[in-house]
Amino acid sequence: MPRETNRTPIDLIARIQTPENIEFQYRLAGPFRRFPAFVLDVVVRTLIIAAIWFLFYFMGALLFGRSGFGTSMDVIIFLLVVFQFFLQWFYGAFFEAYWNGQTPGKWLCGLRVISVDGRPINISQAIVRNLLRSADLFPTGIVGLVSMTVTQRFQRLGDLAAGTMVVVNQVSWVPPNVKFEDPRVSSLAEHIPADFRLSATLAKAIALYVERRARIPIGRRAELASYIAMPLFRKFGFREDTSSDLLLCSIYYREFIAREAFSSEATTTKSPKPLAQSPLAYSPLGVLSNSATAPHSEQIAAPPVLIATQPSQPSA
């Protein structure tokens, strides 16, 4: 049984380091993320072929009457079959080469083919990876699936031959809109000792909590927040029946929303800014508009006025 301790955490991320020592990260698309794009491309190809066949028959009927194309029918069918052949084999290559690594299916699914060194693919790469698609689909797609499972970057045979990989298009991150309407949040924030500094990891953890808390049930919030809040109550000298959730919201408010108000020059509390720039590199898929309302009163054991000891005010 392998005993793994120091390996890189498992994730769908490919890291590419440039010669200048700059690291890029790409989110890899595995076989099941790619499958809908593949189906969409099959549908698009089939529709194009059906439309062209229909068009020729329709035009033939219009131009030559019910007898169709007559003697030129064979030539037309031959041309259509040739067109169909090229469409089947070079549809993917054409789009990927001239549309920055995307086919219509990949575009709709937010995927892109790039070289393993992070550069856009060229025509020869696009042709090679698409010509080998049939090998990957043999006999029921198992060859491609096994190939993608055993390779680091989910590469099927076509990708291995062409030196390419499929990645998910990066979506720009929108900072979540966190607002606190409960006045006790800012009030409690004033009682947090001015010399209290958050570590980077703790700041990220609290930011993650505040941005996720709108989706977390109320009872669970108190349970989660207590892991951090209990040691902080002791550190700050607060009563332990103070709401844990409220304390974390106050720390978030102090650190990310009203930072200037608590800076060393500030003497009075300024009005909070509506939007905070969180340090959290939150997943684009998980962005939520967390318009957090008042921390629920039933969870708040004691309002900030019941704080036992009066901590120092923000330093002047």
Place this chain on the structure above:
Amino acid sequence: MQFDKTAIIISQRRLTDLIDLSLIVLRSYFGAIVLCSLIGIAPFAILNFWLTFPLWDYEGLAMRSADFADPIVFRIRFYIIQMVLVFLQMPLALSGLTYFIGQAVFVEQQSLKQVFKSCLQRWLQLALVLGLFRFALLGYVQLFYMFNNPELNVGWEMGICLLLVCGAIFITRAARPFATEILVLERTNLLKKTSSSLSPSYSQRNKWLHSMQFSDNFGSHFLLSLIAAWGVACLCISIVLLAGVISKNWDWSPWVDLIGLPLACWIIAVWMTIVRFLLYMNTRIQTEGWEVELKFKAEGERLAEAVAS
């Protein structure tokens, strides 16, 4: 245990990403997964082989049958029974694998002995919930009956056993798929030790974890069932092709029915167990903010140490 140091990055993911991630997990822990699976599966596979062997005599059964003269009917019946058996038994047979992956997430070093010792400590809960209520062991009653009376009873087998019982199990598992994880990883007891106990009972935990994700769980389970069916078909065809290339015998030979099909079913069951575990993590992230909890536990420990010093 360092809660924020995990072998798999804990974050919310979509279903297709989870299935893709399961392939990486499979590759990363291949040896251990194979060992855990083999030990868990072996007793069930051997018993299934022995009990279903009389049902494999398609021609003999067709000749003795008054209703069905075509052996293909008995062949299809044999395939359905094999797949249903794996479907029913996989949560119990692969509970050791579930435990292993659960520990591996936290980079905990586990020997095979530890894995199965931990599972055996939960044998009563596993036997009751997965074995009896979810038919992993109760199914053997019907199989013993068929072993002694292999003649086909369409009404009973297809109507009651397949559609009614297996249908009910399918719906139960679709609605509440994480019974193994709750029992083996969370080590929840079937009943509360005392009424004032803070830790929930199995049924409370089961209800709580699944109630908010009913439609998601159901949809995921249905999609995964389709993928599993496709996977079994792919593997069977590949096994036949591989055997044909190697032996130059392209017949659908007996070993495909007796060995190839169950093997394909169990391979897919192992894969689906990994996917189910990843889905469980995702469900806990969505419903309980599990990634927050792990970070908070780790930060809380650091803070407590700093405050104490």
